[in-house]
Amino acid sequence: MAQQRKAVALISGGLDSMLAAKTIMEQGIHVEGINFFTGFCVEGHTHAIRDKDKAKPKRNNALWVAEQLGIKLHIIDVIEEYKNVLINPKHGYGAHLNPCLDCKIFMVNKAKQWVVENGFDFIITGEVMGQRPMSQRRSTMPIVAKQSGADDLLLRPLCAKNLPATLPEREGWVDREKLHDITGRSRKPQMAMAEQFGIDDYSQPAGGCCFLVDKNYSAKLLDLWQAQGKRDYEFDDVMLLKVGRHIRPAANFKLIVAREEGEGRFLQGYKNQFISLLASSHNGPLVLLDGEPSAEDLFLAASITARFGQGREADWVDVGITFPDGAERNLTVKPLSKDDIPKDWYL
């Protein structure tokens, strides 16, 4: 009896990785999913923080895909290891701070390690030649295979016929004729394939699932690096860049202003790490101050805090300031007007 071959599929939660896994499962291969959490994944966090998103159905798309396919999913925390990918991308960034090619190499490399540790035979991804400008081009796909160390253990079922045969194909573990030759950015072939498989519910195409492709998020991350004088970050930084209005009145401090109650609750959890400000005479948002402000800066921060509360039209607003060690101070300030806050303070 032939040996049962096993593949691990990189599952992003999008349609392509779902179809790639399904294509291989149809050939009798045992497939399990793997999903890497870098900290920059869009889904989940923002929905969980903001009250306005609570009405939307929340699901982790990778888990949902795995359940639809009937396969196990291993979610791996790579937050620490990913720092080096983001801070020192050998192949550079895309339009923003997205190191897509290095990211793909990193993830396939991690999958290769997983395959070795868990006795699996090969790796599959939902990559389509020509679909992504950085990581899914004819010229870069061999780079991913080589630099990840996966080499010909990396099978891309959706475009395999456009690529040299991999080990699973040469060994006859999978039938190359039943693989696909999709190219380009059109989604029509994938949609037709989804229909064939009876898949009628799937998340939007891949690529929109990473904060690093977002212009505003990247700008905030760059600002953080400039402010701290080095390209580094902690996981809390990654989280806080997703929350609230970020306002930098000076190089030595910035403010994070909660936009609604859910964000306020989330920021509350950081009061022991940051100076926090909250109007006491009027309702208003919780504001975190990141940096080392002078006494004068604290007045400015309090005036900005007052601007975003219900006392914005009042002559004076009392603002309580709490320091990470629990010390408290109260300032009575005149709220800044909308025009008093230059546009370039908003990150």
Next chain:
Amino acid sequence: MNREVLNARRLLCPMPVIRTQDKIKQMQPEQLLEVQCTDPGVMQDIPAWCRISGHQVLETWRGDHEYFILIKVGG
């Protein structure tokens, strides 16, 4: 039966799922794990992860912005 407790408060999905997954790897079949969270997304994600991983959600309940899931570890 004694239950183990995993405090996943202030973590946002998928971190509570990852912590649950890693905790259960260290446990034995039939043991109970109570996961305590503040991210409402866990009420979907942890049961989904349990279903595909062969573990059983025995009970879920919620408090004031807190969410609890009791899991029986599968074989």
